[in-house]
Amino acid sequence: MAADGQVTLGSEVLKSSAKKLRRLYNDKVLVGFAGSTADAFSLSSRFEAKLEQFNGNLPRAVVELAKDWRTDKVLRHLEALLLVADAKNIFIVSGNGDVIEPDEGVSAIGSGGTFALSAATALIRHTKLSARQVAEQAMEIAAKICIYTNDQINYEEITTEPVPAPAPAKGAK
Numbered sequence: 606m607a608a609d610g611q612v613t614l615g616s617e618v619l620k621s622s623a624k625k626l627r628r629l630y631n632d633k634v635l636v637g638f639a640g641s642t643a644d645a646f647s648l649s650s651r652f653e654a655k656l657e658q659f660n661g662n663l664p665r666a667v668v669e670l671a672k673d674w675r676t677d678k679v680l681r682h683l684e685a686l687l688l689v690a691d692a693k694n695i696f697i698v699s700g701n702g703d704v705i706e707p708d709e710g711v712s713a714i715g716s717g718g719t720f721a722l723s724a725a726t727a728l729i730r731h732t733k734l735s736a737r738q739v740a741e742q743a744m745e746i747a748a749k750i751c752i753y754t755n756d757q758i759n760y761e762e763i764t765t766e767p768v769p770a771p772a773p774a775k776g777a778k
Contacts, residue, residue: 606635606690607740609717609748610757612642618755626761630656633691634663635761639715640685648674648685652698663689667696667704675702686714692765711739717747717754737762 608625611618626637627649634656638645651673655666667689674680680700687698695712697705705712711729713722725743728734734742740760748756 606637606688606762607721607744607758607760608637608715609744609754610759611753611755613716613753621755622757624759626759628761629653630661633661633763635690635763637688637714638685639688639718641683644683645685645687648680648683648687648698651680652687652689661691663691663694663696667698671698671702671704674698674700688712688714690763692763713743715754717744717751720747720750720754 606626610620610622610625612620612623623642625639625645626635628634629636629649630653636649636652638649648670652666652670655670656663659665659669670687674683683700685700689696689698695707695710697703697707697712697714699705709726709729711722711725713719713725721743724746725739728739728742732739737760741758744754744758745756748754748758
């Protein structure tokens with residue numbers, strides 16, 4: 606997952622090095638956001654609680670968050686989008702109750718999202734680049750096209766490789 610660092614208010618850049626990605630649930634889930642920063646942090650916290658409640662079951666947690674977001678009188682006024690992923694799933698979650706799983710294993714949100722998504726989709730279809738390389742190239746392209754996207758990119762990865770067992774202590778049998 607990749608995110609630029611630009612935070613804007615209207616046509617003004619307020620910050621260029623924001624961290625829009627977080628690791629959750631023992632670093633097994635990534636969440637990125639677009640929209641109102643305070644709203645996104647509030648939603649990320651609620652999403653983290655849902656992950657804990659449902660023992661890291663990402664599909665269940667996003668559906669429950671979307672239901673709460675849509676029906677709760679306070680939450681429904683929050684203006685943000687979340688992009689969440691684990692090693693097997695990717696979802697966009699919105700306040701309209703949307704839980705969208707992309708068709709091609711790539712998704713994007715935010716001002717430069719359509720540019721990055723277009724570039725990433727083409728790269729996935731026509732190259733053998735790794736997921737990280739696709740994200741790097743897509744974000745570089747989006748930053749060159751979208752005035753609300755900068756080149757201060759942060760990356761977070763979740764590997765699907767098993768964690769090796771610790772070596773036995775010396776003298777242990």
